[in-house]
Amino acid sequence: MHGTMQTVMQPTANANKHHAINPVERPAPRDALDLLEQFGATVTIRHDGEIVGQGDPAEFCYKILNGWVRRVTLMEDGRRQVCAFLMPGDLFGFDDLVTHDFAAEAVSDVVLRRYPRRLVEALADGRLALARRLRDLTAISLRTAHSHLMLLGRKSASERIASFLLEMAERLPEHGDCVVCLPMTRTDVADYLGMTIETVCRNLAQFRRDGTIAIERGGIAIRNRVSLEMMASELRH
Amino acid sequence: MHGTMQTVMQPTANANKHHAINPVERPAPRDALDLLEQFGATVTIRHDGEIVGQGDPAEFCYKILNGWVRRVTLMEDGRRQVCAFLMPGDLFGFDDLVTHDFAAEAVSDVVLRRYPRRLVEALADGRLALARRLRDLTAISLRTAHSHLMLLGRKSASERIASFLLEMAERLPEHGDCVVCLPMTRTDVADYLGMTIETVCRNLAQFRRDGTIAIERGGIAIRNRVSLEMMASELRH
DNA sequence: CGCGCCTTTGACGGCACTCAATGAGTGTGG
DNA sequence: CCACACTCATTGAGTGCCGTCAAAGGCGCG
Numbered sequence: 001m002h003g004t005m006q007t008v009m010q011p012t013a014n015a016n017k018h019h020a021i022n023p024v025e026r027p028a029p030r031d032a033l034d035l036l037e038q039f040g041a042t043v044t045i046r047h048d049g050e051i052v053g054q055g056d057p058a059e060f061c062y063k064i065l066n067g068w069v070r071r072v073t074l075m076e077d078g079r080r081q082v083c084a085f086l087m088p089g090d091l092f093g094f095d096d097l098v099t100h101d102f103a104a105e106a107v108s109d110v111v112l113r114r115y116p117r118r119l120v121e122a123l124a125d126g127r128l129a130l131a132r133r134l135r136d137l138t139a140i141s142l143r144t145a146h147s148h149l150m151l152l153g154r155k156s157a158s159e160r161i162a163s164f165l166l167e168m169a170e171r172l173p174e175h176g177d178c179v180v181c182l183p184m185t186r187t188d189v190a191d192y193l194g195m196t197i198e199t200v201c202r203n204l205a206q207f208r209r210d211g212t213i214a215i216e217r218g219g220i221a222i223r224n225r226v227s228l229e230m231m232a233s234e235l236r237h
Numbered sequence: 238m239h240g241t242m243q244t245v246m247q248p249t250a251n252a253n254k255h256h257a258i259n260p261v262e263r264p265a266p267r268d269a270l271d272l273l274e275q276f277g278a279t280v281t282i283r284h285d286g287e288i289v290g291q292g293d294p295a296e297f298c299y300k301i302l303n304g305w306v307r308r309v310t311l312m313e314d315g316r317r318q319v320c321a322f323l324m325p326g327d328l329f330g331f332d333d334l335v336t337h338d339f340a341a342e343a344v345s346d347v348v349l350r351r352y353p354r355r356l357v358e359a360l361a362d363g364r365l366a367l368a369r370r371l372r373d374l375t376a377i378s379l380r381t382a383h384s385h386l387m388l389l390g391r392k393s394a395s396e397r398i399a400s401f402l403l404e405m406a407e408r409l410p411e412h413g414d415c416v417v418c419l420p421m422t423r424t425d426v427a428d429y430l431g432m433t434i435e436t437v438c439r440n441l442a443q444f445r446r447d448g449t450i451a452i453e454r455g456g457i458a459i460r461n462r463v464s465l466e467m468m469a470s471e472l473r474h
Numbered sequence: 475c476g477c478g479c480c481t482t483t484g485a486c487g488g489c490a491c492t493c494a495a496t497g498a499g500t501g502t503g504g
Numbered sequence: 505c506c507a508c509a510c511t512c513a514t515t516g517a518g519t520g521c522c523g524t525c526a527a528a529g530g531c532g533c534g
Contacts, residue, residue: 194390
């Protein structure tokens with residue numbers, strides 16, 4: 001399975017890289033989150049392991065050092081919705097309330113930095129910068145969730161696939177070669193995009209036939225980004 | 238708790254009818270947000286008016302005193318996604334970043350209490366309780382958004398309608414008579430649920446034929462809540 | 475090699491979308 | 505007061521996209 005393949009990613013300490021609203025790190029701007037570092041513990045979770053369960057008390061929050069994580073909600077009948085994929089540098093658990101509303105699972109083997117939530121709260125009370133940073137983090141999660149709402153509510157299958165590939169390409173560090181490494185399974189992708197695994201495959205195959213992408217072992221190469229961008233927001237029909 | 242997007246219900250809110258008189262001022266428990274009151278201004282927006290536009294700088298945040306509000310995102314081609322319906326007592330704009338990610342529009346005539354955002358931020362810096370409250374507000378919005386993700390990604394049309402009716406019923410103050418007042422149009426409902434207006438109508442009609450609901454002028458009466466609850470999470474097929 | 479898991483492709487059917495027409499409710503002007 | 509226009513809601517007919525079911529192909533691993 002693809003997920004076993006370990007994504008080799010530099011444990012970039014730059015936590016706000018992906019959804020940064022703060023300017024990118026210039027000289028050496030201290031991140032307010034660095035305050036937490038002394039209270040952190042490093043933990044490793046194996047492929048497909050559960051990091052936090054749906055409904056668990058929110059005792060810890062996490063930063064991803066290496067590997068990918070998915071956040072998942074389940075219905076009683078087994079239907080699954082993947083709310084987000086998280087990669088090295090991303091944070092999670094900071095915006096949960098008393099309990100975690102959805103599970104966090106390891107897409108690949110994952111190395112995490114873990115911080116006790118009560119300490120984070122306590123620190124935030126005294127440190128304005130940290131408190132603001134935490135609020136921004138949550139606001140950014142919210143913004144991401146809302147763009148996902150548009151995707152799930154109003155986009156066709158091919159648009160979803162195109163949007164997904166572009167999102168992944170944008171979040172991945174290496175912008176150069178345009179090869180999107182996808183450690184998650186097709187099932188994960190399907191549950192993220194609100195469709196079935198077969199529909200994911202078929203649309204990827206169509207893009208391949210069109211020459212828009214190439215499907216390689218361990219990833220997808222974007223051959224025609226412009227075409228993909230047009231597909232991502234095209235009209236139905 | 239199915240969902241107050243953007244929000245927390247105020248103890249006061251009873252003004253669910255469009256043109257109800259102002260909420261009753263009860264001796265409410267002190268809310269950290271009361272600190273803002275002295276800086277608030279009351280504004281009125283007419284039916285279908287725009288309160289904030291998509292991409293506008295986030296200068297103000299709001300509390301709804303009377304009437305309903307919808308938060309909307311648009312695609313270039315006109316496709317629309319309603320992210321949330323807000324009713325009296327609900328707050329919004331508190332969790333936006335520098336700009337409002339989506340528009341806020343008046344579903345009915347609306348009376349708002351408006352607070353300058355920079356003042357809110359400044360106050361939060363000094364007041365722990367307020368800062369925490371703001372963070373919780375955003376976290377609650379996020380939780381709501383995620384349950385909406387499940388609805389859009391994984392629920393059938395009839396399940397969406399059932400979920401929607403129950404959500405509205407739960408958020409409305411009077412749980413007694415089970416009449417859900419719906420000031421928004423079918424188009425709004427459709428854009429909230431990620432479907433077409435016709436599909437909304439057809440599914441409502443089916444529920445009416447089943448005796449689950451009754452469609453009245455200005456609202457929908459829930460005749461069989463248990464049935465509705467079963468429909469809301471039923472298996473496909 | 476054989477087993478298991480994931481992916482891909484095909485055939486088929488149904489749910490929801492599209493197009494279209496009618497009904498219901500409201501406001502306006504003659 | 506009624507005719508008319510306009511908007512929104514409802515219902516019908518037909519189509520198509522995507523889900524379901526099924527089978528074959530690819531890859532890792534014992």
